[in-house]
Amino acid sequence: MTTTLSRREVIAAGFGAVMLPSTLSAQPAQKPAELKIGVTTFLSGPASVFGVPSRKACEMLIDQLNAAGGIAGIPVRPIFVDEGPGTDHLVGEIRRLVQSEGVHVLFQSISSGSCLACTPLSRELQKVNLLWDCGTQRIFEENRWEYAFRTQGYGTSEVLAPLLYLLKKKPDFRTVAVLNQDYAWGRDSWELWKTAMDALKPGVRVVAEMFPRFGSTDFSTEITRLLALRPDVILSTSWGGELVTFIRQATERRLHERSMFVLPVAEASMQILGRSMPEGHIIGTRGDHWNNHPAPKDPAAFNAFINAYRQRFNEYPIYPCHHMAQAVWALKAGLEKAVAAKGGAWPSDLELANAFRGLTFPTPTSTITLREDGQGLEDQIVGLSSFNDRFPFAVPKEMMLFPGEQVSAPVGQKSTDWLKTLQPSMIQSAGRSI
Amino acid sequence: MRKIEPLLAILLAGAMIAAAIAAPWLRFVLTIALAKGIAVMGILLLLRAGQVSFGHALYIAFGAYTVAFLAPRFGDAMILLPLAAVGAGALGLVIGLFVTRYRQIFFGMLNLAMSMVFYSLLEKLYAITKGSDGIRVEIMPVAGQALDRITYEWTIFGIALGLAFVLGLLLRLYLASPMGEALAGIKTRETRLEFMGVPARGVLLSAYVMSAVLGGIGGALIAMTSRHVTPLLAYWTSSGELVFIAILGGAGGVLGPFLGAAGYELVRVYAAASFADAWQMILGAVLLLVILFAPGGLWGMAARAIGGRGR
């Protein structure tokens, strides 16, 4: 916990802000003594199952970076903010981070709602804003942002890849039911799935659409209904405790023998489910960073990250850890590019933002390119749940990789419009086995 | 104490303005605090009658969503504020006709139920409300003037401060009027009121509608300040927060809600900043300490510090 401030320091910082005008982005950029990044993530509430591991990953990576001399010669200091208390609290916290703490870069957020609220704010405050985990497609499709970049994939590719995989593996399904959490991601991901499915395989019947309250702890009734309906496929983009509860209650009652599950966000729950996860169902990880990736681009770096995380926290990293890492690597690549472009001088906020546009940065598994509109192109790997000797939890087999560009809507097009134009021939051409 | 209350109010306002000038971020926090303070005056009104509404976040959310929905159409703060106030008042009248038949826990729980139904609707009607994503509110003109961000934020701060003064004054007059005195009668012995020919339900209903209006105004100001509304505004913990502020501030004078709101918001942001994963615990501990060791709240502490006699 090297980064937590003492209470006194914070109060001092608050008074500092009272006494001194805060640093404004308009002032000529001077090389700071440290690079402060404001990180918003869930530290309370149900989504802290993502937030806390991602903070651990962030702290670990920054410790490693600082031990190696920091970024562009200066140490990095993260300041964490809890998304848990809600958006109206968070927009205040973003202002505090920029206006009082004087952060240089924002890393935000897990919740799509947070991203939608804070991205416009980052433009008003003129701070570089790396969207490190939220998936909503609306951000870059409804607006253009000078300061915001998403260093990972997004809802469209994360839903389309599992759908394509399903169409390849089980092309004859006729009925589908959905059980998603009742909030933006649950609703949006279903809309994306439905649109793409109607284009790629017209005529599939939707037998049940269920959106139980966010944070539900019991799905017995929903499971009974699904058992009675016997759909061929059950889609659930749920995560966290809800996915764990659903899988456990469903497998106990052998729902997995009647229907095939498609779980695009399953990876983060596999360690908790352990052997309770049934085999042979489609699982995704919102990217390509499976712990058993058969052919990462840089195996040494990939294993180093996983092993360091395991050693320090006694568990495997889950996908939010990888997403956090991607943001850190993107920051390193972007800042170094901006400094190099100025011949070693420190870039202004706008110059820093411009360095991210079109940036391609390496990840241990592949590379990610930040498109012209700010959206990152991240490859997607989907597979069937299976067990092997290496891991005490389910990992995918028969994996297929879908390159980010193939499963993302082109710049300037809305996902739902683009998905409508998909042709059934795409099922054959998309993706490759790895 | 009652005599120097206006003086204290001016002092508090001065301190707020000074803080808002010095730190742009505090300007945001304090505008929210003023907005919540206005809403909490409504809680105070009901507390005077001995009734605790555990669902007043409903009116805050209603005011906030009114602004969010109507901003694209009637994009002017000077039109939206009255609209939110009238809308919340109308909603308060409809719900009030029902809930003012009840007292004590039933009153509290029915209000809670109403706010939870509204919360569920905001989440469920995804096509209209964008669900838990919420709706963003753009910077809007004020009285026909298009403003840049800094001026806009100052303007809303000014409006909130002005409204706090005017509404606080009106509330003071109301509480001192026979209607206000009758409210206190509901708390002690309601039957006596009716023997005197005062319709208790009517008294409570008018106070309820006023509290709804105050909630709507507070909600509209919150929407104009945070410029993003989500269903969480109507969740039961937000209602709990309002009662929390009322007690933290002290139920004595109309200044209490503002002391409470400013104290609450400052503790919250500093707790969140220094202990990102234990801020709830700190807020809870502060509340406990205030209740156990400073029964009159912040207002009571101020009163003791100044005159020792309270009201």
Add this chain to the structure above:
Amino acid sequence: MAEWFQDNGLLLGLALLDGLSSAGLIFLVAVGLNLVFGVLRIVNVAHGSLYAIGAYAAASIGIFLAGLGLPDWASIPTLILSAALVGAILGPLIERFLLRRIYAQEEVVQLLVTFALFMILEDVQKLVWGVQPIHHETAMKWLGTIDVPFGADFIPFTNYQLFVLPGFAIITLVGLAWFLRRTLTGRVIVAVTTDREAATAMGIDAAKIFLLTFTFGAMLAALGGALSSPTAALVPGIGAQTIVLSFAVVATAGLGQIEGAALTSLMMGLGRSVAVYFEPELEVVVPYIIMVLVLLVRPQGLFGVTETRRV
């Protein structure tokens, strides 16, 4: 109508089975809250925290004992013992050191003390058990499933869900009714619930009864949590969602009414599961609709008694 039943009768039967088990769980939590409210006249918001802590404790004690090689059948007594342990430790602690200080204070203050406690305990859970979902399902697995015929098809239900949850609810209901009506301590509790002043005037040791009732209520909350732990994954925030539903049950049932709580839980459990089958989007508001409808007809709750109006 008849046609509708022909088409959906079987589904309605399934909904009935699902509704029973969810009603059982709702009842266990709500009845504790109702009992505590009846005697102490405090709406205990922290009841939800006790539920969550009961669940977490049962899961971690279960995991610990399973590690020591405890046989599977013992997991069910373990659930009950864990709940009793949580209630027996936290109940007296909270009552003695916190609630006892505020019995003389206003209702709203008492409510807020438990709200503050709730906030503190939310963070305590996080510090003790972390944020990753915890589960321990031995009890559910050990009991296996039963195939319920459904037309030509069959539907597997877990025996745990179908028998254990409603079974515990029925045992609790019958046991409580017997205890309150037939034992001296029980009758004293009823006396305090009906008329506190008269009961204390007659020399009943209120302090002892308060301690006893609160501890027992805490055990019931923890039992609800413990019984939910074999089927649900435990994550931060489960307490907040449980308590708000229990509030609705208590207000609908009538204060301190055990049978009322049972009937209300049954209506809400069935109402919700029927909604999932036929109109899933309505599920979340069903409990509140039931509450409002009941209170419209019976303002004191289903089994509530009209208090004498005092002059």
